[in-house]
Amino acid sequence: MSAPILTARDLSVHLGGKSRTFARPVAPVRAVDGVDLELRDGEILGLVGESGCGKTTLGRTLLGQQRETGGEIRLRGRLVSGLAPREARRARASIGYVHQDPGAALDPWWSIGATLHEGMRIGGVADRVDRERRIAEMLRAVGLDPSVQRRYPHELSGGQLRRIGLARVLVLRPEVVILDEPTSGLDLSVQATVLRLFRDLRAAYGLTYLFISHDLSVVRLMCERVAVMYLGRVVELAPTAEIFARPQHPYTRALIGAAPRLDPAGALAPPTLAGDPPSATRLPTGCRFRTRCVLAAPACAEADPRLEPAGPDHEVACLRWRDGR
Amino acid sequence: MTAPLLSVEDLSLSIRTPEGEARVLDRVSLDLQPGALLGLVGESGCGKSTLVKTVLGVLPPAARATGGRILLDGRDLLRLPQAVLAREVRGRRLGFIPQDPALALNPMFTVGTQLLEIWRWHAPEGEDRGRAAGRARILSLFRRVQIPDAEAALDRHPHQFSGGQRQRVLIAAALLCRPALLVADEPTTALDVTTQQQILSLLGELAAEYGLSVLFVTHDFGVVSAICTHVAVMYAGQMVEAGTKADVLGAPCHPYTAALLACHPDRMAELAGIPGAVPSPLTPPAGCRFHPRCDVAEAGCQARPAGLTPQPDGRGVGCIRFDPARPAA
Numbered sequence: 001m002s003a004p005i006l007t008a009r010d011l012s013v014h015l016g017g018k019s020r021t022f023a024r025p026v027a028p029v030r031a032v033d034g035v036d037l038e039l040r041d042g043e044i045l046g047l048v049g050e051s052g053c054g055k056t057t058l059g060r061t062l063l064g065q066q067r068e069t070g071g072e073i074r075l076r077g078r079l080v081s082g083l084a085p086r087e088a089r090r091a092r093a094s095i096g097y098v099h100q101d102p103g104a105a106l107d108p109w110w111s112i113g114a115t116l117h118e119g120m121r122i123g124g125v126a127d128r129v130d131r132e133r134r135i136a137e138m139l140r141a142v143g144l145d146p147s148v149q150r151r152y153p154h155e156l157s158g159g160q161l162r163r164i165g166l167a168r169v170l171v172l173r174p175e176v177v178i179l180d181e182p183t184s185g186l187d188l189s190v191q192a193t194v195l196r197l198f199r200d201l202r203a204a205y206g207l208t209y210l211f212i213s214h215d216l217s218v219v220r221l222m223c224e225r226v227a228v229m230y231l232g233r234v235v236e237l238a239p240t241a242e243i244f245a246r247p248q249h250p251y252t253r254a255l256i257g258a259a260p261r262l263d264p265a266g267a268l269a270p271p272t273l274a275g276d277p278p279s280a281t282r283l284p285t286g287c288r289f290r291t292r293c294v295l296a297a298p299a300c301a302e303a304d305p306r307l308e309p310a311g312p313d314h315e316v317a318c319l320r321w322r323d324g325r
Numbered sequence: 326m327t328a329p330l331l332s333v334e335d336l337s338l339s340i341r342t343p344e345g346e347a348r349v350l351d352r353v354s355l356d357l358q359p360g361a362l363l364g365l366v367g368e369s370g371c372g373k374s375t376l377v378k379t380v381l382g383v384l385p386p387a388a389r390a391t392g393g394r395i396l397l398d399g400r401d402l403l404r405l406p407q408a409v410l411a412r413e414v415r416g417r418r419l420g421f422i423p424q425d426p427a428l429a430l431n432p433m434f435t436v437g438t439q440l441l442e443i444w445r446w447h448a449p450e451g452e453d454r455g456r457a458a459g460r461a462r463i464l465s466l467f468r469r470v471q472i473p474d475a476e477a478a479l480d481r482h483p484h485q486f487s488g489g490q491r492q493r494v495l496i497a498a499a500l501l502c503r504p505a506l507l508v509a510d511e512p513t514t515a516l517d518v519t520t521q522q523q524i525l526s527l528l529g530e531l532a533a534e535y536g537l538s539v540l541f542v543t544h545d546f547g548v549v550s551a552i553c554t555h556v557a558v559m560y561a562g563q564m565v566e567a568g569t570k571a572d573v574l575g576a577p578c579h580p581y582t583a584a585l586l587a588c589h590p591d592r593m594a595e596l597a598g599i600p601g602a603v604p605s606p607l608t609p610p611a612g613c614r615f616h617p618r619c620d621v622a623e624a625g626c627q628a629r630p631a632g633l634t635p636q637p638d639g640r641g642v643g644c645i646r647f648d649p650a651r652p653a654a
Contacts, residue, residue, distance in 0.1 A: 260547030
């Protein structure tokens with residue numbers, strides 16, 4: 001087991017919410033609410049969960065773009081949380097973030113080259129010749145011709161934009177890259193080449209990825225470990241093969257059971273989860289999953305379960321995981 | 326084999342663009358048997374949405390069908406006047422479930438008002454198109470698609486429903502006038518997996534219950550595996566392979582089907598991808614449009630007209646290597 005490169009302890013991010021004179025206070029959205037997570041050197045950690053579970057907010061908070069409300073973040077053992085936004089981002093310069101929609105993340109009026117130069121200038125690479133050399137090298141590494149710098153975002157395909165998004169981050173030589181839904185909206189054949197690129201670049205530059213995705217098939221293929229999030233909390237964390245073979249949390253089981261797989265003899269499994277997740281402004285008492293859980297018992301309304309060991313390198317946050325097997 | 330409910334025969338379609346004539350569909354054929362759930366798959370730009378729009382008769386003005394027929398109940402939809410399509414076909418014979426449930430409903434009106442309007446215009450022949458009858462029909466469908474508190478739901482606006490609930494409202498809308506054919510364009514793409522599972526299982530139940538045939542457009546082979554009985558695969562405006570789910574997904578014949586399936590993360594061994602890019606419909610390659618990217622292409626590929634050749638196992642394959650009168654290479 002390798003050392004953690006990035007750790008979050010009891011991390012929470014509460015968005016919005018305010019107290020109002022003469023009116024009831026507005027409750028904040030508890031987007032991330034007590035997350036414990038560590039990213040090990042060189043691994044690809046998958047972060048899965050349904051929309052609104054806080055995956056993206058967690059990613060942006062680790063990056064330093066969103067300020068945490070509580071808890072701590074350590075990068076290579078050094079405390080990097082509790083800082084003002086600008087310092088927080090500076091302390092975490094070795095973390096990169098690839099935006100969900102790279103097309104929207106690029107300025108349509110700027111050539112690709114201008115965008116790549118700007119990122120490096122802000123990143124502190126003052127020498128233009130040095131920048132040009134690194135940009136050309138990185139564009140080749142992501143499988144593009146350096147002449148692409150003269151082009152504009154609308155001239156490029158979805159797959160090419162992903163590559164630009166990746167090159168833009170990698171020119172800053174990060175150690176950790178947060179990939180937010182890196183394959184959403186890509187066709188299968190393009191997705192395959194992009195996934196391959198992620199693997200090749202990890203090997204070439206010794207990267208560690210936090211791979212945020214809702215596509216369990218892709219996560220299963222790419223990741224070494226998987227963390228499952230539900231309503232702002234990591235509810236299960238285990239090596240990929242283990243979590244798909246022996247999911248312990250009832251939510252993980254429902255999620256894996258619901259994900260359709262390519263199978264010529266496939267049939268639809270009957271739904272095990274009814275309804276929609278409750279609002280993140282009004283979480284249920286006790287376990288936040290109990291309102292939709294098949295195993296829920298009275299005790300689940302009392303105690304809020306935290307991650308506990310459930311096997312080798314396997315953690316689960318459920319009071320009743322032993323009863324569900 | 327019984328006669329198909331919907332039959333697309335050699336449909337070709339062009340769209341005028343400032344850059345010239347885009348040949349978007351090239352001799353596309355498709356049969357949908359009564360009671361079948363046919364998954365229409367292909368990557369973006371392959372023409373699957375255009376095919377659906379042609380069947381629905383909602384093409385943009387710049388589009389023109391240049392050949393072929395679309396037969397439903399023995400009538401060629403391409404030759405029916407819009408007024409007849411609107412009154413007798415859409416809604417009554419043909420229900421449509423759109424991709425994005427948020428965009429398909431008018432935010433200004435309650436869902437009850439919007440569904441009642443459908444009933445007023447498209448109620449089946451011989452049924453009372455009045456408010457009371459419409460309301461009763463909508464309520465019974467809302468209960469069937471498991472919208473909680475159906476009575477109150479009628480008076481809600483679209484934003485008051487979650488994504489999954491809105492998709493249930495639209496399924497009810499599509500089924501309102503008792504169609505025989507349901508066309509669903511990526512109906513679960515905007516939904517989370519657990520919601521997707523609920524909606525797919527509801528669609529499967531309803532199809533069996535009402536004996537519906539479903540044309541299910543999707544790019545997700547997992548969804549096809551879960552719900553469809555048959556699969557048709559398109560590439561760059563041509564149909565390349567069609568058959569039962571077990572045949573096409575289990576033992577693909579066409580090189581494109583095989584390559585695409587090999588790109589699926591559940592199948593992928595070495596993360597290969599397909600070299601090259603999809604050709605522009607403005608300048609499509611001659612013959613089989615996949616030949617420039619195909620591993621096993623030969624000289625005759627450029628001369629093979631688009632279309633499926635029936636195989637002994639019942640599937641159709643659009644590849645020269647599966648043609649009986651294959652010219653000696």
